[in-house]
Amino acid sequence: DTGVSQDPRHKITKRGQNVTFRCDPISEHNRLYWYRQTLGQGPEFLTYFQNEAQLEKSRLLSDRFSAERPKGSFSTLEIQRTEQGDSAMYLCASSLRLASDNEQFFGPGTRLTVL
Amino acid sequence: GESVGLHLPTLSVQEGDNSIINCAYSNSASDYFIWYKQESGKGPQFIIDIRSNMDKRQGQRVTVLLNKTVKHLSLQIAATQPGDSAVYFCAENSGDYKLSFGAGTTVTVRA
Numbered sequence: 001d002t003g004v005s006q007d008p009r010h011k012i013t014k015r016g017q018n019v020t021f022r023c024d025p026i027s028e029h030n031r032l033y034w035y036r037q038t039l040g041q042g043p044e045f046l047t048y049f050q051n052e053a054q055l056e057k058s059r060l061l062s063d064r065f066s067a068e069r070p071k072g073s074f075s076t077l078e079i080q081r082t083e084q085g086d087s088a089m090y091l092c093a094s095s096l097r098l099a100s101d102n103e104q105f106f107g108p109g110t111r112l113t114v115l
Numbered sequence: 116g117e118s119v120g121l122h123l124p125t126l127s128v129q130e131g132d133n134s135i136i137n138c139a140y141s142n143s144a145s146d147y148f149i150w151y152k153q154e155s156g157k158g159p160q161f162i163i164d165i166r167s168n169m170d171k172r173q174g175q176r177v178t179v180l181l182n183k184t185v186k187h188l189s190l191q192i193a194a195t196q197p198g199d200s201a202v203y204f205c206a207e208n209s210g211d212y213k214l215s216f217g218a219g220t221t222v223t224v225r226a
Contacts, residue, residue, distance in 0.1 A: 091159070107158050
């Protein structure tokens with residue numbers, strides 16, 4: 001257990017529905033990252049935050065995706081009007097951004113299946 | 116585009132032998148590299164990292180080697196154990212510590 005938790009662990013939804021995932025990082029970590037991982041592939045960067053500020057969104061993220069970190073602690077990732085191609089593992093990672101270190105600790109992920 | 120990749124998708128190793136997992140990267144400006152281990156149903160777990168101003172770094176039973184001339188990264192695991200069976204990813208800093216991962220090597224340890 002890395003100390004990063006994600007909820008839910010599994011989500012099955014029908015195409016067109018909205019889903020929201022939550023990530024609770026390690027408490028003192030100021031950086032929070034979202035990645036997506038499909039079967040047999042490495043994680044792909046989606047977006048990241050420093051405290052409550054969203055610093056960048058990947059071009060992989062369509063307008064149907066939105067992420068927030070309102071108080072600089074937990075974060076949510078929402079997918080609107082889900083599509084079958086959204087089926088993947090969604091991973092959250094956190095780090096304490098220092099000049100000399102930025103080790104990212106990953107949560108267990110939320111596995112999304114869109115039917 | 117520039118990316119991180121691994122040479123072999125699978126590696127089978129006898130228990131007790133040493134394992135070597137390779138990774139090629141294409142971004143010569145990358146300054147930070149990390150190896151992660153991912154077990155089934157879990158998120159990636161940090162193993163070891165190395166900065167571009169180093170060519171070797173050792174941890175407990177693991178060694179990472181960086182050859183910037185040929186843009187090659189390797190992970191050596193000494194005395195491989197059954198618990199080392201997992202998928203191993205190399206990753207690089209693609210800017211401000213956003214990580215770019217390769218596709219992974221599945222390591223299977225034979226008893």
